[in-house]
Amino acid sequence: KQWYQRRVRAMSNITLFGGDTNLRDGEVSRIPLMDSFDDVWEVMGRESSTRYTWDTSVNKNLQVKFKSKLRFDRLILRASPYLRPRSFTLVGKTPLVSCDMYPSDHWGILAHFDIS
Numbered sequence: 001k002q003w004y005q006r007r008v009r010a011m012s013n014i015t016l017f018g019g020d021t022n023l024r025d026g027e028v029s030r031i032p033l034m035d036s037f038d039d040v041w042e043v044m045g046r047e048s049s050t051r052y053t054w055d056t057s058v059n060k061n062l063q064v065k066f067k068s069k070l071r072f073d074r075l076i077l078r079a080s081p082y083l084r085p086r087s088f089t090l091v092g093k094t095p096l097v098s099c100d101m102y103p104s105d106h107w108g109i110l111a112h113f114d115i116s
Contacts, residue, residue, distance in 0.1 A: 015078040020106060022072050040075035040111055044088040053090065053107045061105040073106055087112045 015037070021028075028034055041050060053073035056064050077085065090107040 013078065014080045014083050016075070016083070017077075018073075018075040018109060018111075020073050023074070024070060024072075028074075034076075037076045037078050040077055040085045040088055041071070043077070043085050044111075047088070050088055050090050053109065054105065055107070058093075059102050059105055059107075061102050073109055075109055075111055082116055084114045084116075085111055086114050 017037075023031075028039075041047075044050075051071055052069040053071055055069045056062060057067040057069065075085075075088070077083065088109070088111045091110045092103040092106075092108040095102055
């Protein structure tokens with residue numbers, strides 16, 4: 001019974017946040033609270049092919065004159081033995097046939113987790 005209660009308490013502390021943060025890497029490191037969390041992209045090995053979620057050199061939806069590659073979109077996880085990232089990839093990198101535009105000016109994040 002005590003083991004179960006400890007596990008339920010530990011699982012209630014699992015925190016997963018994801019979205020368009022509009023934070024650059026240097027800005028994230030200046031947020032003190034971030035010391036308690038892991039960036040899922042970093043945990044999964046910092047693959048260069050999944051680094052940039054905003055890439056104006058490829059994605060022309062905004063029709064800007066400059067070229068920029070940034071990682072605005074993030075998945076942030078408070079480390080837990082009960083929730084472990086298994087995969088991390090970017091989606092939405094193929095233009096829609098109907099309009100020859102991407103679904104968004106950002107690539108989407110798709111991650112899978114193991115839950116125990």
